[in-house]
Amino acid sequence: MTKRIFRSICLVALLVFFSSITLIMGVLYDYFSKVQQNQLKLQTTLAAQGVAHEGMDYFDRLDSGSCRITWISPDGMILYDSLSDTAAMKNHLEREEIRMALETGYGESDRYSATLMERSFYSARRLDDGSILRLSVTHSTIFILLLGMSQPVFLVFAIAVILSIILATRLSSRIVRPLNELDLDHPMTNDSYEELAPLLRRIGSQQNELKIQKEKLQQKQEELNAVIFNMKEGILLLNPAGEILSVNPAARELLDIRPCPQAAAFHSHSPALQEILERALQGKPSEKTLELRDRHYQVTASPVCSPQSVFGAALLLFDVTEKEHAEQMRREFTANVSHELKTPLHAISGYAELLKNNLVSSEDICPFAERIYTEAQRMTKLIEDIISLSHLDERDLNGSLNMDFEAADLYEIAKAAADSLASEAEAADTSISLTGESAVVYGIPQLLFGIVRNLCDNAVKYNHKGGSVSINVSSCPDAVTLIVRDTGIGIPAEHQEHIFERFYRVDKSHSKELGGTGLGLSIVKHAVSIHHASLHLKSFPGKGTEISVLFPKNRQRNTV
Numbered sequence: 001m002t003k004r005i006f007r008s009i010c011l012v013a014l015l016v017f018f019s020s021i022t023l024i025m026g027v028l029y030d031y032f033s034k035v036q037q038n039q040l041k042l043q044t045t046l047a048a049q050g051v052a053h054e055g056m057d058y059f060d061r062l063d064s065g066s067c068r069i070t071w072i073s074p075d076g077m078i079l080y081d082s083l084s085d086t087a088a089m090k091n092h093l094e095r096e097e098i099r100m101a102l103e104t105g106y107g108e109s110d111r112y113s114a115t116l117m118e119r120s121f122y123s124a125r126r127l128d129d130g131s132i133l134r135l136s137v138t139h140s141t142i143f144i145l146l147l148g149m150s151q152p153v154f155l156v157f158a159i160a161v162i163l164s165i166i167l168a169t170r171l172s173s174r175i176v177r178p179l180n181e182l183d184l185d186h187p188m189t190n191d192s193y194e195e196l197a198p199l200l201r202r203i204g205s206q207q208n209e210l211k212i213q214k215e216k217l218q219q220k221q222e223e224l225n226a227v228i229f230n231m232k233e234g235i236l237l238l239n240p241a242g243e244i245l246s247v248n249p250a251a252r253e254l255l256d257i258r259p260c261p262q263a264a265a266f267h268s269h270s271p272a273l274q275e276i277l278e279r280a281l282q283g284k285p286s287e288k289t290l291e292l293r294d295r296h297y298q299v300t301a302s303p304v305c306s307p308q309s310v311f312g313a314a315l316l317l318f319d320v321t322e323k324e325h326a327e328q329m330r331r332e333f334t335a336n337v338s339h340e341l342k343t344p345l346h347a348i349s350g351y352a353e354l355l356k357n358n359l360v361s362s363e364d365i366c367p368f369a370e371r372i373y374t375e376a377q378r379m380t381k382l383i384e385d386i387i388s389l390s391h392l393d394e395r396d397l398n399g400s401l402n403m404d405f406e407a408a409d410l411y412e413i414a415k416a417a418a419d420s421l422a423s424e425a426e427a428a429d430t431s432i433s434l435t436g437e438s439a440v441v442y443g444i445p446q447l448l449f450g451i452v453r454n455l456c457d458n459a460v461k462y463n464h465k466g467g468s469v470s471i472n473v474s475s476c477p478d479a480v481t482l483i484v485r486d487t488g489i490g491i492p493a494e495h496q497e498h499i500f501e502r503f504y505r506v507d508k509s510h511s512k513e514l515g516g517t518g519l520g521l522s523i524v525k526h527a528v529s530i531h532h533a534s535l536h537l538k539s540f541p542g543k544g545t546e547i548s549v550l551f552p553k554n555r556q557r558n559t560v
């Protein structure tokens with residue numbers, strides 16, 4: 001910009017210079033021409049008087065200098081000429097100044113010679129005898145004049161150029177300085193050219209908009225980063241060369257990615273993972289369940305692409321260990337249920353077939369009917385337990401049960417459970433006693449009853465003849481405790497950690513004989529966890545078993 005202003009100023013200065021020179025020269029040339037014409041007119045008048053007096057003698061003593069004097073007869077013939085031979089000169093009647101002088105007594109004209117680059121002024125006066133005296137002077141044209149003055153003109157030109165350069169340099173830098181000093185970070189604080197105010201206002205408002213947009217973008221980026229970095233699912237983004245663009249801590253740990261100063265393509269230790277990543281980078285999405293660090297992950301590799309090219313790949317790792325485990329449990333449970341139901345059903349259908357075919361003697365009918373009844377009872381119990389368990393499982397899936405929590409007296413519940421088992425206890429020759437105090441638990445009464453009843457049922461079933469079962473309910477500031485103790489067969493140490501699993505029995509045939517389903521303690525475990533309580537087992541083979549349930553008081557619960 002400075003250069004442009006500099007050039008413009010120089011150009012203008014030179015233009016002004018040349019125009020001024022031309023104008024001044026023109027005006028001066030015109031002025032001096034007029035002065036010269038007036039003088040020529042005066043000289044012509046004086047010379048005419050001299051010639052009128054003295055005739056041809058006048059020219060003898062005359063020194064005409066730069067003037068040319070011509071005397072012309074009334075018929076146009078040249079009588080005298082101070083420069084040329086009169087005989088060789090043409091008739092002058094046609095000359096403009098001569099014609100005017102013949103008509104009016106005085107005539108003048110000027111003629112321009114392109115070849116000689118000269119201009120001649122003619123002044124003619126008619127004498128009394130009708131002859132004409134003409135004086136003429138010649139002077140150079142304005143161009144020749146300028147050529148003649150070339151030295152001083154060049155000097156002035158040089159001075160003008162130098163002055164123009166100095167002034168242009170100063171002026172251009174003075175004009176540009178306020179522009180260079182503009183504070184564009186704070187456009188509204190500038191006190192510069194008035195003409196720049198709208199531009200500065202615009203810059204200011206655009207800067208504000210940009211600032212707001214930048215803040216919004218930053219906030220969104222931070223939110224996104226917070227989400228990605230705190231996700232327990234792993235995220236990995238790769239560029240087309242397979243180099244890592246972004247990775248969250250979960251993926252970093254799972255895939256054992258260490259910070260690397262140089263850009264290098266990511267290579268997984270797992271061939272299966274590497275394969276699906278390479279497929280994704282070729283534009284093909286894939287999904288696989290892989291085992292990483294002893295857990296199961298559903299790995300989804302998707303290409304990030306346009307119809308023309310692949311820009312990279314995104315890898316998502318979801319921990320599906322629990323899901324897989326639940327799936328496995330469900331499969332096992334279904335297989336176990338079918339198996340458990342098949343046995344009593346086979347027995348019932350076998351006995352029924354014998355009865356139908358009259359293959360049973362009349363005295364055996366009663367024991368057969370008794371067996372059918374027992375197997376049917378076992379099936380009913382099994383189905384009841386399965387229903388209870390699936391009901392509790394539903395809570396795990398939906399997060400809610402159709403039962404409300406309420407304040408319930410555990411002592412009263414234990415009493416009801418003990419009463420409900422009175423006939424079984426009597427049949428097994430086992431005594432049941434209840435001690436303790438009234439203790440309020442915030443829970444689901446049906447489930448609490450199920451806990452006590454299942455524990456007591458086992459304590460009666462796996463007891464010795466003449467053995468005892470004692471139930472105790474106590475309360476302390478932190479918790480309410482239920483203890484069911486028996487003097488039964490006890491549980492061997494190696495089985496103790498398994499007895500709460502579904503369909504697990506220490507002695508399968510003994511349990512079946514006693515009408516056990518292998519589900520009682522699973523139901524207890526589930527119900528205990530719904531109440532955020534804890535289970536504790538102490539058992540000594542041959543001596544007895546003690547199972548206690550601890551209900552913490554500080555847990556406030558609503559409907560589950």
Ligand code: ADP
Nearest residue numbers: 458459462499505506511516517518519520521
């Ligand atoms: P079951 O219907 O077979 O009793 P449970 O889930 O209630 O099923 O119990 C699982 C297994 O734990 C039982 O088969 C039994 O072997 C053992 N068991 C449970 N309670 C006791 C106990 N009080 N004394 C001895 N063994 C027990």
